[in-house]
Amino acid sequence: MLDPKKLENIAQQLHNSLPQGLKNVGSDLEEKFKQILQAQLSKLDVVTREEFDVQSQVLLRTREKLNELEKRLDEMSSTEQK
Structure with missing residues (x-):
């Protein structure tokens, strides 16, 4: 607070x-x-600034993981289509 x-x-x-x-x-x-x-x-x-910063970092890491998973899914989909 x-x-x-x-x-x-x-x-x-x-x-x-x-x-x-x-x-x-x-x-x-x-x-x-x-x-x-x-x-x-x-x-x-x-929330405190510290809590906000921590949650921002968590969100950033989650976004990076999601982008990586989307990329892998696209690669798998393109491989199956061949």
């Missing part, structure tokens, strides 16, 4: 963008921002 430090940074940015009167509410509001962000982001169907 997402890095907790990034969530803290986003929550801090939201907190900093508030008018001074609301900033005085303090860290409770910042904590709520973090909770809301985590809850909403956890609903998203996302």
Whole structure:
């Protein structure tokens, strides 16, 4: 999932963008921002960059194997037709 430090940074940015009167509410509001962000982001169907890269490599290898099998099948089919 997402890095907790990034969530803290986003929550801090939201907190900093508030008018001074609301900033005085303090860290409770910042904590709520973090909770809301985590809850909403956890609903998203996302993967880490590492997981994405791994799956991309798996897909690439699978594509290569499929191309090799298609080539072999074509060769076998052309041999049978002769």
